[in-house]
Amino acid sequence: MKIDQPIKTANSGGGGNAFAHLGSVVAGMMFAWAILQQFLPPDLRAYVTKYSQRFLRYVYPYIQITFNEYTGERLMRSEAYLAIENYLSSAATTQAKRLKGDLVKNNQSLVVSMDDHEEVSDKHNGVKLWWASGKKESRRRASSFHADGVDESGYYKLTFHKAQRELVFGPYLRHVLKQGKEIRFQNRQRKLYTNNNWYWTHVVFEHPANFKTLAMDPSEKQEIINDLITFSKNEEFYARIGRAWKRGYLLFGPPGTGKSTMIAAMANLLNYDIYDLELTAVKDNTSLRRLLIETSSKSIIVIEDIDCSLDLTGQRKKAAKVEEVKDGEASNQAKRAEKDPDGEKASRVTLSGLLNFIDGLWSSCGGERLLVFTTNHIEKLDPALIRKGRMDKHVKLSYCRFEAFKVLAKNYLEIDTHPLFDHIGKLLNEVDLTPADVAEHLMPKSASNNVEVCLESLVEALEEAKTAKLKGEEGTEEVKTETKDLVFVSGSPEGD
């Protein structure tokens, strides 16, 4: 949308101002008519009404629509008003003389909108329209929060020629609301929500992760980026094929390979909020439904370590089983146990309940949503849970190989190459080190010569891991041989 007019304010005598004056004259006439009609007999009143309306339509061929800031009980600001405020912000910066500024995104960017009693013009498909902002007073009735009194609230008034009625009520207002909501969405402060049984609490989401700094195979990374962008732009496609606008991602791989980092990168790429759903804190399926219904569109709903939250029969796993799992998982489970002091007694969310919500009516609650499950053990998951259609894309995050290492080296050390790279590349192909482990060696260690120190520390760790691996393999070989011997002894001909 291009705003083509120079600045025209209420004081500048522009075209919009003329409408404002004409509007006042008409309002005056209406008032006089309201008084006068009390003294006229009913027949004459109907007659005068009919012809005065014809006359008004003739002298004032413009239509006005008012969008009030508050609707109903003044509890919430009107969505339409907020969308229009955002939509008009670009016109305001070029046309209005008085503007209002506000800090958004955790005080990081400034957004301006037109001040009260300003006017701007707009053009759509070659048709010109005028917007004016204003404030009006309304009586407030006493409530438990306020004494009665007078409130001020804003409004926007749209003026257009009656010949444009169809355009305005159809494509133009749709366009204004859509664009306004989009601008508002881009300017909002993103949030990370976490749940307690059935309600969400949130903090500001400001994770710096992005796909550029995510260490993984470049072609796989690009494929994921393309998939996400295609999804986010495909509203019409999903509507056409009759599917809810949602997409499921299953991220799997060992601890420390970047599953959580990828979720943050996804949210930053698409500008989405994150709902980190802790299933162990949800009491039952009813609470789960309530939580999911409250999620907003353009969000990622995350269930981390799904294998630890819900088992295949729908029973909760005991957090006390941490000793059975490996180190990395143990810490995850322990974290969950801390978060869930009531433990399993309080939790009765079932697998079927979860599947019902993924497939069911919730998923059609307007707007796009990504659903992301993570697990360290894909083999433990019920195939029903991860089948295509539920988890559409399965992404394996794996140990750090050379391509991923180069991304980390660029991020942490700001280098593209180094004489040690070849050696490191070979070692990375021989041993399994997670990106988290590699990154730890690349953290700053000394003020001078940091690159050398970091890379040497990494080489040392890789060589140690290689030695340990070789020893482990030898040990396994020995055990195998011993076992063979034992079998041979116990499986003596006598035994047969």
Ligand SMILES: Nc1ncnc2c1ncn2[C@@H]1O[C@H](COP(=O)(O)OP(=O)(O)OP(=O)(O)O)[C@@H](O)[C@H]1O
């Ligand atoms: N692929 C990666 N790219 C960049 N950094 C990574 C990557 N993997 C891990 N890291 C680093 O390691 C840290 C731990 O990674 P992250 O929490 O994303 O792993 P995870 O796979 O989610 O682990 P867990 O299964 O234990 O939750 C991150 O803070 C990040 O700095």
